[in-house]
Amino acid sequence: xxxxxxxxxxxxxxxxxxxxxxxxxxxxxxTTFYEHFSSKEDLLVELVRRxxxxxxxxxxxxxxxxxxxxxxxHELSMKMVAFVGTDHIGLILHTEVPRLSNEAQRAxxxxxxxxxxxxxxxxxxxxxxxxxxxxxxxxxGRMMEAIxxxxxxxxxxxxxxxxxxxxxxxDTADTLVAAIRTRN
Numbered sequence: 001x002x003x004x005x006x007x008x009x010x011x012x013x014x015x016x017x018x019x020x021x022x023x024x025x026x027x028x029x030x031t032t033f034y035e036h037f038s039s040k041e042d043l044l045v046e047l048v049r050r051x052x053x054x055x056x057x058x059x060x061x062x063x064x065x066x067x068x069x070x071x072x073x074h075e076l077s078m079k080m081v082a083f084v085g086t087d088h089i090g091l092i093l094h095t096e097v098p099r100l101s102n103e104a105q106r107a108x109x110x111x112x113x114x115x116x117x118x119x120x121x122x123x124x125x126x127x128x129x130x131x132x133x134x135x136x137x138x139x140x141g142r143m144m145e146a147i148x149x150x151x152x153x154x155x156x157x158x159x160x161x162x163x164x165x166x167x168x169x170x171d172t173a174d175t176l177v178a179a180i181r182t183r184n
Contacts, residue, residue, distance in 0.1 A: 002047045006047055009096075074177050
């Protein structure tokens with residue numbers, strides 16, 4: 001059911017997907033849905049819990065840990081914009097999570113803590129090396145998230161996301177790094 005839900009979300013969106021759509025796509029009865037999930041929101045949380053951690057590990061492990069902080073942040077930002085803008089799970093996180101219950105949002109946030117932790121670590125390294133300005137963590141974290149989500153949204157809204165993703169991700173990453181770089 002999770003795989004079917006992921007495909008349906010990509011095709012018709014979470015809001016338009018029904019329990020009946022999910023069960024019909026896997027050839028099960030609707031009551032079977034409730035044997036596994038208490039609601040459509042519960043299914044979404046489980047889908048993110050299943051699919052997001054391996055994706056975040058892949059993103060984080062692809063960044064050279066020995067590179068300069070600004071290069072690491074740029075690369076991490078590009079990968080996140082591409083993820084948010086082109087992957088079904090990225091789309092879900094961008095469009096649906098703000099509409100979910102607080103409990104569901106907390107569960108989903110816990111599923112992608114690895115990426116948030118990597119952003120924080122790269123930023124802290126940059127502050128310690130004098131590359132980035134020291135700012136309150138809650139401020140810089142929200143700024144990074146907003147810039148990345150905006151880049152992801154632009155990719156999603158593009159008439160050709162697959163073609164435009166690299167240039168949009170690069171411009172977004174340039175903007176993010178420039179926003180927190182120390183001023184000399």
